[in-house]
Amino acid sequence: MTHEGPARRPGISRRAFTRLLALTAPATVAAREAFGQDPPALPPTPAHPTEAFWQSVRQQFTLPAGVAILNAANLCPACRPAADALARVTRAIDDDPSLENRRQFGEGREAARRTIAAHLRVAPEDVLITRNTSEGNNFVSSGVELKAGDEVVILGENHPSANAAFLDKAKRFGFTVTSVPPIVPHPGAGAYLDAFAKAITPRTRLVAITHVTATAGDLLPAREICRLARERGALSLVDGAQSFGLLDIDLSDMQPDFFTGSAHKWPCGPREVGVLYVNPRAKASLWPSVVSLYAGAVGVSRTHGALGQRDEAAMIGFAEALAFQQRIGPKLIEARSLALAARLADRLAAIPGVTLWTSRDPARRAAIVTVKPGSADPARLAAALYEKGRVACTARGGADRSGLRFSPHFYNLESEIDCAADAVRALMA
Known part of the structure; x- marks a missing residue:
């Protein structure tokens, strides 16, 4: 079967897309009120990023200090560029919902595509x-x-x-x-x-x-x-x-x-x-x-x-x-996230009573680490981790590998990984 559609319309260039976002600049004040002052600029990505570089990456998110958000498999925080664009364009449409004004954002959709x-x-x-x-x-x-x-x-x-x-x-x-x-x-x-x-x-x-x-x-x-x-x-x-x-x-x-x-x-x-x-x-x-x-x-x-x-x-x-x-580099993001997951898997596997459900083989896993916390109830332990350890993860029930699921991403720090493992160890002691 075949499907016919209307005549193809040309999209717009990246330059035009940039101009499109500039049209919404008056709403930047509102975005700053919502997300705080602009973070330090993201430095150029080095060939071999250090922890200091990843700290600068974390500053491009509005994550609270002192809380390890290890829940990427469920919901990630929006990075500041995405959250800022969302706020700017939403405000620009609300300020002028006319067809004439909204037409430009249809062009932005094609640039996004x-x-x-x-x-x-x-x-x-x-x-x-x-x-x-x-x-x-x-x-x-x-x-x-x-x-x-x-x-x-x-x-x-x-x-x-x-x-x-x-x-x-x-x-x-x-x-x-x-x-x-x-x-x-x-x-x-x-x-x-x-x-x-x-x-x-x-x-x-x-x-x-x-x-x-x-x-x-x-x-x-x-x-x-x-x-x-x-x-x-x-x-x-x-x-x-x-x-x-x-x-x-x-x-x-x-x-x-x-x-x-x-x-x-x-x-x-x-x-x-x-x-x-x-x-x-x-x-x-x-x-x-x-x-x-x-x-x-x-x-x-x-x-x-x-x-x-x-x-x-x-x-x-x-x-x-x-x-x-893309500014950071997808390959580096993949390598960083998988390295954090491997670090966490190693630390958790060393805790008495913990069973690691996730493979240790890099060819068989991604950045999700699921463990069985001994005889502890996963839901209660996950709640305690958040309330007492300031660590956010997911409790998994059911017959298929129930337990705690941790999913770090490139915005996490090595110190957060270590704190999460220490919190699990303390709560299981």
């Missing part, structure tokens, strides 16, 4: 700006035509919202959902590739996986699984909620048919804005899930991006968050 695409190393025509990962996943589960006799292969450890969407639609349309269970402990990429090779059948229309699991931070061989699906004639969906903004992702190399992510997690951007990448070869397989007005200007956004009134301020803030990451 280009920034997002460049970060993922794909074309802007293939990027749809969504509200979050879950919405992008649902656009795929609803948009790919699935019927009785078809099969979807999912990772059992996908986020529950992703798998629930497929299971619900299977009841309605009669297709089969086959789940590949998590392999504990993580056995390596080859074992997962073998498991999916056995699960995929001639009836398989779609393979849906998570790049990095939210449970224990297991890193899956996304590129290899996408290639396997392609060779078997199936589409591939990669949920990047726990990898986008953390790992240096190159979708032109991974080659998924669909990839989803959110700004509010590891990219350190605004809430309620995200991304769905649609590979050109898969566009004809995806029906629009929402039909409305105000589509985007290029590519898939013309056919699938008509979602009604949108928050251009959040989109522009999203782009500023990614531009901030």
Whole structure:
């Protein structure tokens, strides 16, 4: 099937985008009142950053002193450039909501699309700006035509919202959902590739996986699984909620048919804005899930991006968050975050009674560290860590590796990692 859209409209240059933000300068005073005085300028990124450099990075966030926020897998703070842009553009629209004034922010949306695409190393025509990962996943589960006799292969450890969407639609349309269970402990990429090779059948229309699991931070061989699906004639969906903004992702190399992510997690951007990448070869397989007005200007956004009134301020803030990451360097952000996670895993594993659920192998993990704190109740311990130790993490329940989940990011400091481990040790003593 094919979808037609309106004629393509040209976007604007980065220079024009900068002028666009300058138009909102009068609202800077309000932003400073909300976020405090401007932080010291971020210094140029050295080839081998020291802890002093990462301290200057932390100053680009409004995080409180004395609290270790190790909860990136759930919600990251917006960096100051993103929060400032969000406040400026929101104020500029509220000050003058006329069509004439708001037209410029539609152009800002297209500039944001280009920034997002460049970060993922794909074309802007293939990027749809969504509200979050879950919405992008649902656009795929609803948009790919699935019927009785078809099969979807999912990772059992996908986020529950992703798998629930497929299971619900299977009841309605009669297709089969086959789940590949998590392999504990993580056995390596080859074992997962073998498991999916056995699960995929001639009836398989779609393979849906998570790049990095939210449970224990297991890193899956996304590129290899996408290639396997392609060779078997199936589409591939990669949920990047726990990898986008953390790992240096190159979708032109991974080659998924669909990839989803959110700004509010590891990219350190605004809430309620995200991304769905649609590979050109898969566009004809995806029906629009929402039909409305105000589509985007290029590519898939013309056919699938008509979602009604949108928050251009959040989109522009999203782009500023990614531009901030680009100034530091995605490879350095990945290396820093993974190093902090490894430091924390080492410290926690040394505590008597603690069981480390997360793999110690760098090829099998990202920046999520999940532990079983002996016989302690995870929810009570997490609450005590925040109240007494000033450490924010997540308590995980359920049968699959329950415990405490820590997820440091590049804005954290080594001293915070050590304080978190010391607090766990003290509370378990």
